Amino acid sequence: MAVGGREPRGSKAAPSRPLAPAPPGELSVPIAVPNTLWQSSNPLAYDGGRPAEITHLREFGLTDAGRNDAARWGALQVIPTNADYILDLIRANSLWPLLSGLACCAFEMMSGATSKNDMDRWGMFPFRASPRQADVLIVAGTLTTKMSGPLIRLWEQMPEPKWSVALGDCTVSGGRYKRSYSVVQGIDRVMPVDVYVPGCPPRPEGLIYGMLQLGQLVKDRRGHWNEREIGPTAPDDI
Amino acid sequence: MPAHQHAPRTSPARATTRAARPHPQPSADDASARQYSSADDPRVMLDRQVGALFEPIPPYPTRTEREGEFYSLGDGEMFLNVGPHHPATHGVLRLVLKLSGEQIVDVDPVLGYLHRGVEKICENSDYYHVIDQVDPLEYVSSLFQEWAAVLSFEKLMDVQVPRRAEYIRVLSGELLRIASHTLFMGFLALDLGGLTPILYSFIERDEIVEMLAALTGARMLFNYFRVGGVNGDLNHEFMSRLGDWMTRAAKQTEAQAGLLNENEIFVRRMRGVGVLDRATALRYGVTGGNLRASGVPFDLRRAHPYSVYPELDFNIPTRDEGDSLARYLIRVDEVRESIKIVDQCLHNMPDGPVMARLPRLIRPRPGRAWGACEGPRGMLGVYTISDGSDGPFRFRIHDPSFLNLETVPALLPGNLLADTMAVVSSLDPVMGGIDK
Amino acid sequence: MSAATPAGGRIRSAMGLMRSFPAQFWSRLSLQERLALIFVPAAIVAGVVTVLAVVLLGPPFLDFLGANLPLVRFAVAATAILLLTVPTAFVLIYLELKVIARMNLRIGPNRVGPWGIAMSVIHGFKVLSKEDFAPTGADITVFTLAPVVTYMASVMTLLVIPFAPGLIGQDLNIGLLYFFSMGGLTVVGLLMAGWSSFNKYSLLGGLRSAAQIISYEIPLTLSVVGVIILAGTMSMNRIVLAQSGSLLDWFVFKQPLAALIFFIAATAEANRTPFDMTEADSEIVAGFATEYSGMRFGFFFFAEYVNVFIVSALVATVFFGGWTAPFQWPWAYNLNWFNPWSFGFFGWLAIVLTVGYFGTIFFAVFARLFGGREWGLWASMGLGFLFLLVVVAGLVVLAGFIAFDWVAGLVWFMAKTYAFVITFVWMRATLPRVRVDQLMGFAWKWLLPASLLNLFVTATAVVLLNR
Amino acid sequence: MDRTLKARLEARLSDHLRAPVYQRHDETEIRIEPGSVPEVLRTLHDALDLRFEILADLAGVDTGVAMQVVYHLWSPMTSDWLRVIADGISRDDPRAPSATFLWIGAEWLEREAYDMYGIVFEGNRDLRRIFMPPDYTSFPLRKDFLLPDDAARSPGAGVRHVERAHVSAGAADPAAGIRRAPAS
Known part of the structure; x- marks a missing residue:
């Protein structure tokens, strides 16, 4: 059964500790489960407990290149900044969300698009299935650490110009799962956010209001193309 | 413009860490099968890296019998990664499908993308x-x-x-x-x-x-x-x-x-x-x-x-x-x-x-x-x-x-x-x- | 957002990456200087080149054109049809948004323009202004060419469709054959897109479209053979003429089975629900278009709707009489007593100003009274002017309908075509998608035998009746 | 409370019971050694007067002293839920026999118990982590795994691995941004 096929090391020596709350300030001994399935100290297995590489923003963030778009556009920055005075008026009226729901809020997002609260009235309906054709990433629901890698990849796959809306308490700050061991405490730690819609979950009207605010934001930011940040928007010291 | 824009993501450091890992299974990396003259050709490295990015083969040795059986491809089979973002998987379910043409050979559901503890x-x-x-x-x-x-x-x-x-x-x-x-x-x-x-x-x-x-x-x-x-x-x-x-x-x-x-x-x-x-x-x-x-x-x-x-x-x-x-x-x-x-x-x-x-x-x-x-x-x-x-x-x-x-x-x-x-x-x- | 970060230092260090002479020089210029630096030399160069080209190449070029009038006609027709496709696609997209919304008990777009009529244009321009890139690993040449091939194949198909008497790009004597060969070219574009995207969903979509269109080409082509036998020609124009007369002369009544087969196969040919296997949202994310963004995706998007128009137009042309009226209509009144030149310039100016002024006020009153919400003065005036334009345009079309048979034909043709367009939209809102094996099985097991049977029966009947 | 069930269980499983059969409300509870799980489950499933054919739940439990695996079973022969507790599994090297030979569905439940507690189910052919990422190294539902309220005392030092990827921008070393536990 076991693939590693290695003997457990030093397992019998460790006494079982009875359950008692550790005294404040004392450092608990990390658990080591000696079994043959895997060894956390084996660097070939599971990265030896090193941080996962699922967020490939890391090197990007270290290079400082993502903080400003001037490096990307270079001499051609005249074109986006000035064409956007007109194009952003168009974009503000045609915000196609990505059809992507993470958890509970996804249902309220869909409800916002259906007959009763018809988001299509503002041109927000064609939920695109492919991130290549979407304008807005509505992050609807709890973002876990395991999902953050795929979510960031989705965000990076969307073509510019793109915006993101954080829908729901869990997405905005971690919400009721802020204490959990597997939940990202707010998606602004891993990707930029334009509009926050709190609520658990927010009503569909809340989402529509947020999307209308986003349209206003698009108009307000006209001509400030190269000042956008494309990395996480949370301050560094959180 | 595209190459310029994607430059930060294709850093060589990432490519080497991916390549250094043992890859025990024969991968479905048909991109790397293209013939290039030199192994140092950046296109080869790019292909390898891209293949590693898009193949659902886990970058670690298989842990169980079943996983090893699933992540080895037979003749004419390929993996298709459905999810965790897919319009039809009801949230963040991820199904790794092993396909032969359009026919499904095997499925490996991957859960936990919404594990909130x-x-x-x-x-x-x-x-x-x-x-x-x-x-x-x-x-x-x-x-x-x-x-x-x-x-x-x-x-x-x-x-x-x-x-x-x-x-x-x-x-x-x-x-x-x-x-x-x-x-x-x-x-x-x-x-x-x-x-x-x-x-x-x-x-x-x-x-x-x-x-x-x-x-x-x-x-x-x-x-x-x-x-x-x-x-x-x-x-x-x-x-x-x-x-x-x-x-x-x-x-x-x-x-x-x-x-x-x-x-x-x-x-x-x-x-x-x-x-x-x-x-x-x-x-x-x-x-x-x-x-x-x-x-x-x-x-x-x-x-x-x-x-x-x-x-x-x-x-x-x-x-x-x-x-x-x-x-x-x-x-x-x-x-x-x-x-x-x-x-x-x-x-x-x-x-x-x-x-x-x-x-x-x-x-x-x-x-x-x-x-x-x-x-x-x-x-x-x-x-x-x-x-x-x-x-x-x-x-x-x-x-x-x-x-x-x-x-x-x-x-x-x-x-x-x-x-x-x-x-x-x-x-x-x-x-x-x-x-x- | 960047409260805690020293933003200035960042910018400076980022600019330091490209501290070369041209970049430094460029960064010191103001906006107007940059614009001037780009556009003034460009304008000078373009002007000089144009003048030189006209002087040197003009006369021989005109001679060449004069010697090849069919070529000129072809080029003009192709350009006109290329330009026609864009508004057609916009109208169809709006129609689809609105009709599906109504079937879903929704309102649909209603913010940009009255009743949201500009929404499809907004969507189109937005798509065109998105970032346009090729994914890592894609075959960029093929990736770029694929939408062009698809779009051009659609546009070229329009060349042989008779919109009205005399209003046809090229009246080929093998019109139907040309149509099917060009329609088959669409799949090449889809296959190119699927192959070059470096994405398995795209690949599956491309292969599905190849299999689907190859299967459905056969019943599609065979079903019109009966029509060809009856009409004795493959020229689209003459097929229409063969149905002129009354409603009962339409081929749909002589070839009902063929019409049904043709409609079903054409749905598959246009990749519409329930045969939209190639871009099945819930299976293969967006099919061949999964990796496409921006303008290239826009081409696919447009090509899809142009295809819907073409297929509807073809159904209307081959089986529903094309531009002929369903019954005898005594049009083509002689309006020669009306000589517009007799008014003179100032007479026309007076007419236009008077009608414009009082018409606008007239309709503005209605807009003010019956508008669904509180219209402001200028808003109601603008709306009144729009109403006036619509009414005047309607009157002009009516006059044309009465006076010219090509206008009447165009109106009939468009009415029939859009009836089928709306049928396609209706099907999309109603039906689920079939599975790929059911799709193929349906083509080979049902449609193909049925079309062969139809062909056999038609041929026998023609032989027996003519004898 | 089904008294006859108690008698039937005692008659069939008397050699395996670690403790007397316990009944409360509509639940009957038996405690067994982990080693006798296959035999007991087989008996419960197959015996004609028991017929516990629906596995309602399989859960791991960390009592702080030992690990347990708890099975909840349902049978048409009784109005009670049956709870089988395989008690006394070592916390340091937790092992239990798998129930997949009877219920294939137990495979994922056991994977979950492995993921949360580190209990290794012998005989489960696909024992991987199911919820947490494969490079995760702790077992979150164990009692000595503490939530980030008590961040300093938890094995992960209260830092989740995604957040380690985003260090303060000034730091060249990615590891410099990690908060360490106080060394008192």
Whole structure:
């Protein structure tokens, strides 16, 4: 059964500790489960407990290149900044969300698009299935650490110009799962956010209001193309 | 412009870490099979890196027999990664499909993209907070998860729930079951490519959810049941909305089901697809409508009665086919039964208090209790261990979708890619409950 | 957002990456200077080149054109049809948004323009202005060419469709054959897109489209053979003429089975629901278009709707009489008593100003009174002017309908075509999608035998009746 | 409370029971050694007067002293839930026999118990982590795994691995941004 096929090391020596709350300030001994399935100290297995590489923003963030778009556009920055005075008026009226729901809020997002609260009235309906054709990433629901890698990849796959809306308490700050061991405490730690819609979950009207605010934001930011940040928007010291 | 823009992501450091890992399995990396002159060619490195990015082969040695078997490709097979973001996987389910052409050879579901650690949080909360914390698990029908939790707590506390509270629980629960099944029908049609039924479903669902919001104060995560009763009595707005809705509920449901039941394309795509026979269903621990579609009349409302269900008159619909169409039709029948139950609840609703008299601080004696109720997707269970403090020592949540989804690797092989959506959707998984 | 970060330092260090002479020089210029630096030399160069080209190449080029009039006609027709496709696609997209919304019990777009009529244009321009990139690993040449091939194939198909008497790009004597060959070219574009995207969903979509179109080409082509036998020609124009007369002369009544087969196969040919296997949203994310963004996706998007128009137009042409009226209509009144030149310039100016002024006020009153909400003065005036334009345009079309048979033909043709367009939209809102094996089985097991049977029966009947 | 069930269980399983059969409300509870799980489950499933054919739940439990695996079973022959507790599994090297030979569905439930507690189920052919990422190294539902409220005392030092990827921008070393536990 076991693939590693290695003997457990030093397992019998460790006494079982009875359950008692550790005294404040004392450092608990990390658990080591000696079994043959895997060894956390084996660097070939599971990265030896090193941080996962699922967020490939890391090197990007270290290079400082993502903080400003001037490096990307270079001499051609005249074109986006000035064409956007007109194009952003168009974009503000045609915000196609990505059809992507993470958890509970996804249902309220869909409800916002259906007959009763018809988001299509503002041109927000064609939920695109492919991130290549979407304008807005509505992050609807709890973002876990395991999902953050795929979510960031989705965000990076969307073509510019793109915006993101954080829908729901869990997405905005971690919400009721802020204490959990597997939940990202707010998606602004891993990707930029334009509009926050709190609520658990927010009503569909809340989402529509947020999307209308986003349209206003698009108009307000006209001509400030190269000042956008494309990395996480949370301050560094959180 | 594209190359320039993607420059930061293709850093050489990343490429080397990927390449340095042992890759024991023969990969389906057809890109790297292209012939280039030199191994130092940056295009080769790029291809290797891109292949590593897009192949679902895990970058570590396989851990188990089954994983090794799955992640080795036969002749003419390829992997297709469906999810965690995919329009038809109901949230963040990820299915790694092994395909031969469009035919599915094997499936490896990967879960955990919505694992929120609810059990751990509940063990660190008190009993009141637990009811709130379990709401987002079955987010389509969250009352049932609360119900299982309070059933378990009431056994721990030896509480007798007032009859009016029980009736209110049944009433709100059955309404939510209708909403959940209605959504199921819509999403099933959506996954098969029909645009309109989902919008009709949402009209019904929004109406039910709004009337429950009038009762409980929230649209989705109700936090309404309490240990020993419910949070508030029926109010005028709820009753008037419910009365309006009941006048047309049955007709509306028939109309909506008629959109799909008589649609030849829909029926042909569902019939005989993903057949789950009786023995397999029992061996997999499937519950709910999926089990009843396989011919086992197992419904906790009758099999292990709780609340006031013994007093109510309703049937447990079963079917023998066990295919996707049967699973769909079972839901349609259950909606009809639920409408009957709601009607009876309204007629039999007794007067009286809606909460038992309980101390402000809940602190049950040490002990263990298992509470289970029948949700729209099957048996929802909660196993609580109390150590005498004001919060559970161990709070175990059993979700039916978890075991229902486990049958996917058994149902899919041999079918076509398009059937993935029909089968997964007909099992009606909710990822919040599966991943906890 | 960047409260805690020293933003200035960042910018400076980022600019330091490219501290070369041209970049430094460029960064010191103001906006106007940059614009001037780009556009003034460009304008000078373009002007000089144009003048030189006209002087040197003009006369021989005109001679060449004069010697090859069919070529000129072809080029003009192709350009006109290329330009026609864009508004057609916009109208169809709006129609689809609005009709599906109504069938879903929704309102649909209603914010940009009255009743949201500009929404499809907004969507189109937005798509065109999105970032346009090729994914890592894609075959960029093929990736770029694929939408062009698809779009051009659609546009070229329009060349042989008779919009009205005399209003046809090229009246080829093998018109139908040309149509089917060009329609078959669409799949090449889809296959190119699927192959070059470096994405398995795209690949599956491309292969599905190849299999689907190859299967459905056969019943599609065979079903019109009966029509060809009856009409005795493959020229689209003459097929229409063969149906002129009354309603009963339409081929749909002589070839009902063929019409049904043709409609079903054409749905598959246009990749519409329930045969939209190639871009099945819920299965293979967006099919061949999964990796496409921006303008390239826009081409696919447009090509899809142009295809819908073409297929509807073809159904109307081959089986429903094309531009002929369903019954005898005594049009083509002689309006020669009306000589517009007799008014003179100032007479026309007076007419236009008077009608414009009083018409605007007239309709503005209605807009003010019956508008769904509180219209402001200028808004109602503008709306009144729009109403006036619509009414005047309607009157002009009516006059043309009465006076010129090509206008009447165009109106009939468009009415029939859009009836089928709306049928396609209706099907999309109603039906689920079939599975890929059911799709192929349906083509080979049902449509193909049925079309062969139809062909056989038609040929026998023609032989027997003519004898 | 089904008294006859108690008698039937005692008759069939008397050699395996670690403690007397315990009944409360509609639940009957038996405690067994982990080693006798296959035999007991087989008997419960197959015996004609028991017929516990639906596995309602399989849960791991960490009592702080030992690990347990808890099975909840349902049978048409009784009105009670049956709870089988395989008690006394070592916390340091937790091992239990798998129930997949009877219920294939137990495979994922066991994977979950492995993921949350590290209990190794012998005989489960696909024992991987199911919820947490494969590079995760702790077992979150164990009682000595503490939530970030008590961040300093938890094995992960309260830092989740995604957040380690985003260090303060000034730091060149990615590891410099990690908060360490106080060394008191």
